[in-house]
Amino acid sequence: MRISAKADYAIRVLLELAADTSGPITCEAVASTQDIPPRFIKAVIRDLRAAGLVRSQRGCEGGYWLARDAGTITVRDAVAAVDGEHLSIRGEPRPAVAYHGTAGHLADFWSDVEAQLTLVLRATTIAQLLAGTDRAAGQPERNTR
Secondary structure: OOOOHHHHHHHHHHHHHHHOOOOOEOHHHHHHHHOOOHHHHHHHHHHHHHOOOEEEEOOOOOEEEEOOOHHHOEHHHHHHHHHOOOOEEOOEEHHHOOOOHHHOOHHHHHHHHHHHHHHHHHHOEHHHHHHOEEOOOOEEOOOOO
16 A cells, blocks of 8 residues: 555644644744645645644744644545545546456456545544544554564
8 A cells, every 4th residue: 555645644633733822833844844845745735724723823933733623624524635535546547446356346446445544544633643542442653673
């Protein structure tokens, strides 16, 4: 399975913004703290703003902050903001992929995979990740390495 760099960056941006609610945070500060290439961060934040997850303020005291409480922003919200709504297969949105003959049931299988992935992503909020808990069950994260 592949999670895009853009989705990973989006989640990391949201975690940084959730961790410091004292005021707006600049792109440069988030890029530096999270080791995200500066050329990518503005595009990620633009997508997060368009999805209503991040707000901005211009000027010398400007920057970005969460548009909603971190407990209401799911990982799925972040992934959908930057990568779209559907799992992709070979770079195509899952609903657009067609199979024939003996592979005809693959469409149903990928639909099931997408549904299970969506459940996990919807069950996990930015606040839970920030607190070090995993999914809606509130279980401590497991280190599987």
